[in-house]
Amino acid sequence: RAKGSLTQSICFYEEAMDEAVRNRRRLTQGLREALDQDQFELYYQVQGSLETGKVTGYEVLLRWRQADGSFIPPDQFIPLAEETGLILPIGEWVLRNACREAATWSEPHKIAVNLSPIQLAHVDLPRLVHQILIETGLKPSRLELEITETAMISDLDRTTHILRQLKLLGVSVAMDDFGTGYSSLSTLRAFPFDKIKLDRSFMSELDGSPQSKAIIRAVLALGESLEIPVLAEGVETMDQLSFLREQGCGEVQGYLLGRPKPEAEQVAAPEAILSAEADFDAHRKVA
Numbered sequence: 001r002a003k004g005s006l007t008q009s010i011c012f013y014e015e016a017m018d019e020a021v022r023n024r025r026r027l028t029q030g031l032r033e034a035l036d037q038d039q040f041e042l043y044y045q046v047q048g049s050l051e052t053g054k055v056t057g058y059e060v061l062l063r064w065r066q067a068d069g070s071f072i073p074p075d076q077f078i079p080l081a082e083e084t085g086l087i088l089p090i091g092e093w094v095l096r097n098a099c100r101e102a103a104t105w106s107e108p109h110k111i112a113v114n115l116s117p118i119q120l121a122h123v124d125l126p127r128l129v130h131q132i133l134i135e136t137g138l139k140p141s142r143l144e145l146e147i148t149e150t151a152m153i154s155d156l157d158r159t160t161h162i163l164r165q166l167k168l169l170g171v172s173v174a175m176d177d178f179g180t181g182y183s184s185l186s187t188l189r190a191f192p193f194d195k196i197k198l199d200r201s202f203m204s205e206l207d208g209s210p211q212s213k214a215i216i217r218a219v220l221a222l223g224e225s226l227e228i229p230v231l232a233e234g235v236e237t238m239d240q241l242s243f244l245r246e247q248g249c250g251e252v253q254g255y256l257l258g259r260p261k262p263e264a265e266q267v268a269a270p271e272a273i274l275s276a277e278a279d280f281d282a283h284r285k286v287a
């Protein structure tokens with residue numbers, strides 16, 4: 001047969017499809033086993049205040065440990081877990097275990113748990129969260145739920161109703177990855193979020209991109225006029241931190257303060273970093 005013939009391409013295509021289907025099946029089966037066999041772990045990434053220089057909380061990030069000790073990152077299995085519905089038991093596992101672990105910490109820091117839009121659509125979340133808070137004894141004020149704007153698109157009325165019920169429990173609700181979806185502004189109008197988490201893409205493009213700077217400024221101004229605190233995600237450098245401080249950003253999270261760690265309290269105190277520039281500014285003013 002001629003090389004590059006149509007038949008050959010089709011065969012190749014079918015093989016690739018088969019391979020993809022097999023991979024999906026393997027991964028789905030793996031996710032089921034992971035739930036049964038405790039292969040999930042929670043990592044914690046510190047969040048800090050630029051105003052007080054103190055730790056404000058920890059975001060809870062799911063990790064799937066493989067037999068060889070390596071991890072499959074959430075971006076590679078959450079979408080499949082959502083398609084297969086496995087995100088429901090997985091999400092419940094995350095909530096329960098995060099609350100349980102945080103309840104044992106010596107310091108009563110907040111935890112921020114990511115919710116999938118599928119959980120919002122298919123679980124009686126107010127009831128589940130209420131039950132888990134009682135079961136674990138975690139104070140509701142220590143729990144923050146992060147949702148992305150995609151969660152708000154499908155049925156805005158229903159979603160805002162659920163979020164309001166959640167807030168009645170005493171937990172707070174943050175809008176995650178703000179600025180990446182196409183409904184950011186209208187979702188802010190629909191529901192009184194307790195926090196806006198500015199997507200880390202703006203931070204990674206900050207150096208050398210006047211557009212990103214302008215957008216960050218605009219979001220900070222928006223937060224200020226709506227009276228919603230803004231947390232900047234993905235802060236990796238001191239320059240980014242200084243820029244955010246100058247612009248009046250209240251809270252930050254990112255590798256500069258600390259990478260996600262298996263134990264929240266292992267995270268080195270980021271106070272020095274949070275207040276470094278403030279001290280510097282103070283010296284500058286005196287000089």
Ligand code: C2E
Pocket residue numbers: 045060061062073074075078091094114115116146176177200233234235236253254255256260
């Ligand atoms: P996210 O909620 O926006 O979480 C922040 C992600 O940014 C985390 O990736 C974190 O490790 C990463 N990150 C933090 N600081 C920096 C930084 O300075 N630079 C860079 N380049 N990255 C940084 P991770 O842990 O891989 O999680 C990815 C996404 O997976 C999360 O994005 C979230 O959408 C989802 N996810 C993680 N855990 C859960 C979970 O328990 N449930 C659900 N539904 N989704 C989860």
Ligand code: MG
Pocket residue numbers: 059114146176
């Ligand atoms: Mg998040």
Ligand code: MG
Pocket residue numbers: 176177197199200233
């Ligand atoms: Mg985020």
Ligand code: MG
Pocket residue numbers: 177
């Ligand atoms: Mg994200």
